[in-house]
Amino acid sequence: MQHIVNGFSLGAVYALIAVGFALIYNILKFANFAHGGVMVISAYFGYFLSKNFHTSLFTTLIITTLFGGLCAVIVELIAFHKIRHNNSPLIYYFVSSLVITLMIENLIAIFKGATSYAYPVFFKETSFLFGETVISYVNTLIFIISSVILIILMWLIKYTKFGIALRAISFNLGVSKLMGINADGVIIITFFISGLLAGASGMFLGISYTVYPQLARIVVKGWIATVIGGMGSISGAVIGAFALGLFEVFLISNIGSSLSTVFIFLITLGFLFLRPQGIAGEIFTEKA
Amino acid sequence: MNSIIVFALINMFGVLGTFLLTALTGHLSFGQASFMSIGAYVSGLLALKWGLPFPISLLGGLIAAAMSALLIGLPTLKLHKYFFALITFGFGTAVAALLNHFTNITGGAMGLSNIPCKTNFLLVVISIIITIGLIRNFVKSNYGRMCIALRNDEIASEAIGINVYKTKLLVFVLSAIITSYGGVLYGSFVTYVEPGMFGWTKSTEWVIYVFVGGVNSLTGAVVAGFILNILPELLRFVSNWRIFIYSLFILIIFNFRPEGLFGEYEISFSMFNNVYKNLFSKLNHRN
Numbered sequence: 001m002q003h004i005v006n007g008f009s010l011g012a013v014y015a016l017i018a019v020g021f022a023l024i025y026n027i028l029k030f031a032n033f034a035h036g037g038v039m040v041i042s043a044y045f046g047y048f049l050s051k052n053f054h055t056s057l058f059t060t061l062i063i064t065t066l067f068g069g070l071c072a073v074i075v076e077l078i079a080f081h082k083i084r085h086n087n088s089p090l091i092y093y094f095v096s097s098l099v100i101t102l103m104i105e106n107l108i109a110i111f112k113g114a115t116s117y118a119y120p121v122f123f124k125e126t127s128f129l130f131g132e133t134v135i136s137y138v139n140t141l142i143f144i145i146s147s148v149i150l151i152i153l154m155w156l157i158k159y160t161k162f163g164i165a166l167r168a169i170s171f172n173l174g175v176s177k178l179m180g181i182n183a184d185g186v187i188i189i190t191f192f193i194s195g196l197l198a199g200a201s202g203m204f205l206g207i208s209y210t211v212y213p214q215l216a217r218i219v220v221k222g223w224i225a226t227v228i229g230g231m232g233s234i235s236g237a238v239i240g241a242f243a244l245g246l247f248e249v250f251l252i253s254n255i256g257s258s259l260s261t262v263f264i265f266l267i268t269l270g271f272l273f274l275r276p277q278g279i280a281g282e283i284f285t286e287k288a
Numbered sequence: 289m290n291s292i293i294v295f296a297l298i299n300m301f302g303v304l305g306t307f308l309l310t311a312l313t314g315h316l317s318f319g320q321a322s323f324m325s326i327g328a329y330v331s332g333l334l335a336l337k338w339g340l341p342f343p344i345s346l347l348g349g350l351i352a353a354a355m356s357a358l359l360i361g362l363p364t365l366k367l368h369k370y371f372f373a374l375i376t377f378g379f380g381t382a383v384a385a386l387l388n389h390f391t392n393i394t395g396g397a398m399g400l401s402n403i404p405c406k407t408n409f410l411l412v413v414i415s416i417i418i419t420i421g422l423i424r425n426f427v428k429s430n431y432g433r434m435c436i437a438l439r440n441d442e443i444a445s446e447a448i449g450i451n452v453y454k455t456k457l458l459v460f461v462l463s464a465i466i467t468s469y470g471g472v473l474y475g476s477f478v479t480y481v482e483p484g485m486f487g488w489t490k491s492t493e494w495v496i497y498v499f500v501g502g503v504n505s506l507t508g509a510v511v512a513g514f515i516l517n518i519l520p521e522l523l524r525f526v527s528n529w530r531i532f533i534y535s536l537f538i539l540i541i542f543n544f545r546p547e548g549l550f551g552e553y554e555i556s557f558s559m560f561n562n563v564y565k566n567l568f569s570k571l572n573h574r575n
Contacts, residue, residue: 031370082543091314094373095499096542098492103535110528217488220381223374231370261385265378272371273363 001133003249009139011245012146013204017222018229018237019150020197023190025231026170030090034075034097036219037104038195039202042068043211044108046203047117054120061145061203068199069192075100076191084187101216108213116212142204149200150238153193157234166190221248224268230278239279290409294477296517297412299494301470303513304423305463306494311503312427312435313456316373319360319380321490323353323464326383327471328481329394332403335476342406346472353468356383357461365456380488387483399482400475407477415473419466424506426462435459496538502548512549 017039024032046064049055055063079096128135157163165186168176177183201222205215221244229240247267251260306320331349334340340348360379364372387394394400426432437445438452446452475481497516501508516534523530541549 031373079539079542083546086546088546089314091310091316091369092499092542092546094316095495096539099496099535099538099542102489102492103532103539106531106535110532220374220377224378227371227374231368258385258389261378262382262389265375265382268378269360269363269375272367272375276367276371 001131003253004246005133005135006139007246007249008242009143009245010208010249011242012143013201013208014221014225014245015150015238015241016146016197016201016204017219018225018241019153019234020194020201021219021222022226022229022231022234022237023194023197025226026234027166027173027187027190028080028084028090028093030093030097031223032097032194033094033219034072034079034100035194035198035222036216037101038068038071038075038198039205039219040108040211040213040216041071041104041202042199043202043206043215044112044117046199047119047206047211050120051117057141061200064203065196065199068197068202069195072191072195072198073188075195076188101219105213105216112213114213116210117206118210119207138207142207145200146204149197153197154234156193162186162189224264227268228271228278233278236279243279292518292521294409294412296514297416298470298474298477299517300416300510300513301419301473302467302490302494303497303509303517304419305467305470306491307498307506307509308423308426308459308463308466310495310498311506311509312432312439313459314439315365315369315456315460316495317376317460317463318373318488318491318495319376319378319383320463320467320494321486321488322380322383323357323467324471324474324490325387325481325483325486326353326356327468328403328475328486329387329400329471331472332400332475332481333393335404336400336402342404342476346469349468349472349475350465353464353471354461357464358457361457361460365460366453376491377488380486380491384483384487394483397483399480401480403475403479403481405476405479407473412473412477415469419469420506420510423466427506431455431458500538500541500549502550502553505548505550505553507554508548508550 017035021032021035024030024035042064045067046060049063050060075097079100080093083092083096128137157166165176165181168179168181169183169186173183202215205218209215222241225241225244226237227240228243229236229238244264248260248264251263255263302320302324305323306317309315309317309320327349329349330352331345334345334348335342356379360375364375388397390396391398434445434450434455437448438450438455442452471486493516494513497513498509500516501510501512519534520530523533
C-alpha cells in the first residue's frame with residue numbers, strides 16, 4: 001500500500017515530464033532533451049525564489065512554471081528556430097537539444113557549484129496517517145496539482161481552437177500551413193506549454209529530491225514513459241508514466257536503487273521487443 | 289603534451305565509431321562510450337585475473353563489446369531510430385550501474401587499477417591510421433553506399449533490395465568494435481579505469497564532434513574530433529567556461545552552417561593530382 005502511494009506520486013511527476021516531452025514530439029517529431037535543461041533551471045529558480053523571498057508553495061509554483069515556459073520559448077528561439085527554417089534533418093533538432101541541456105547544466109555548475117540544495121519545508125506537519133500508510137502532504141499536493149494540470153491540458157488539446165491547430169500540425173506541418181494555420185505561433189505556444197510543464201515538474205522533483213545540476217537527466221524517465229505509452233500519444237504517456245513510477249518504487253524497495261536502473265533498461269528492452277507500438281497501440285512508422 | 293595527444297587519439301576511436309553509426313546510418317547512440325568501458329574492463333580483467341597476454345585480452349574486449357552490441361541491436365534496430373537511441377542510453381546507464389554494483393569483480397566506484405601497461409604512443413598512432421584507412425574503404429565499399437542510401441530513406445532503399453536491418457546491425461557491431469578497441473588501448477595506457485569515466489556526456493560529445501565536422505565527411509569527423517579533443521586542454525585558463533564556450537560554438541555552427549565545417553569535402557590523393565593538373569593546364573593556356 002505504501003509503495004502504491006509513493007509510486008503514484010512519483011508517477012504524477014513523471015507524467016508531467018512525459019506529457020511535456022510528448023507535446024514537442026507530436027509537432028516536431030523529435031525527442032526534446034532540452035526539456036531536461038528547462039526542468040533543472042526552473043528547479044533552481046524555484047529554490048532561490050522560495051529561499052530568498054519566502055514565498056508560499058503556490059506563488060512559487062506559479063512563478064516557477066511561468067519562468068519555465070519563458071525558458072522553453074527562449075530555447076526554441078535559440079536552438080530550433082533557425083534549424084526549422086533551414087528544413088534540416090530531424091537529427092539536428094535532437095543534437096541541438098542535447099547541446100542546450102549540456103550548456104544549461106554547465107552554466108548552473110559554474111554559478112551555483114555542483115552541490116545540491118534542499119527546498120525549504122512548506123508545511124509544518126509533513127505527513128498524515130491513512131490507516132497504516134504514511135502519506136506526506138507534499139506528495140499528495142504534487143499528485144493533485146499534476147492531475148489538475150494534466151486534465152486542463154487534455155481539455156485544451158481536445159476542445160480548443162489551439163488544440164485543433166496543434167493536432168493538425170502534428171498530422172502534417174506543410175498542409176496545415178497551407179490551410180492558413182499560423183504554424184510558427186502554434187509551435188511557440190506549444191513550447192511555452194511544455195515549458196510550463198517542465199517548470200512544474202522541475203520544482204516537484206526539487207521538492208521530492210534535492211536540486212543539483214544533473215537533475216536534467218531525469219528527463220530520460222519521461223522519455224521511457226512516452227515510449228512505453230506509445231510515441232506521441234498523450235494519454236498513453238500518462239499511463240506509461242504512472243506504470244513506470246509504480247514499477248520504480250517497487251524495484252527500489254525490493255532490489256535496491258543501484259540495480260533498479262539495470263532492470264528498468266531490461267524491461268524497456270523487453271517491452272520494445274514484444275510490443276513496439278506501446279500501450280496506446282498506434283504502430284509507429286516513418287512516413288515515406 | 290604527449291599524453292594529451294594520446295588521449296585525443298584514443299577518444300578518436302570513439303569519434304570514428306560514432307561517425308560510422310551516426311553519419312552512415314543516421315542512428316544516434318548514447319551508449320557508445322560504454323563500449324569503451326566494456327573494452328577497457330574486459331581486457332583489463334582478463335589480463336589481471338588470468339594473466340592472459342595482451343593480444344588475447346584485446347580480442348576478449350572486442351568480442352565482449354560486439355556481443356553486447358548484438359544484444360541491443362537485435363531487438364531495437366528493427367524499430368524507429370528513437371527507440372534505438374533510448375535503448376542505447378539505458379544500456380549506458382545499466383553498464384555503469386553494473387560496474388558500480390559488482391564491487392568484488394570490477395572494484396566498484398574505486399575503479400580497476402594496475403592493468404598491465406602495454407600501449408605506447410606508436411601503437412596508438414599506427415592503429416588510428418589503420419582504422420581511418422579501413423573506415424575510408426568501408427565508406428567507399430558496397431556496404432558504405434548501402435548505408436548512405438538507407439540513411440536518406442529506409443523505405444526506398446528497402447525497395448531497391450537493400451537488407452536494411454542486416455546492414456544497420458553490421459555497422460552497429462562494427463562501430464562497437466572500433467570504440468572498444470579504443471577502450472582497450474585506454475585501459476592499458478592509463479592502467480586504471482573507473483565506471484564514471486564513460487558516461488552519457490562522453491557519447492554525446494562524440495556525436496557533437498561528428499556533427500561539427502560534417503556528417504558527410506570523414507575528414508571533417510577526424511579533424512573536428514582531434515581539434516575539439518585538444519581544445520579543452522588548450523582552454524584550461526578558462527577552465528570552468530570551456531564546456532559552455534564549446535557548446536556555444538556548436539550552436540553557432542548548427543544555426544549558420546548546418547552541413548558542418550567540412551560539408552562533403554574530403555582530403556584524398558586524387559585531389560593533389562587535380563591541383564597539379566589545373567596548374568599545368570593554366571600554364572599551358574598562358575603559353
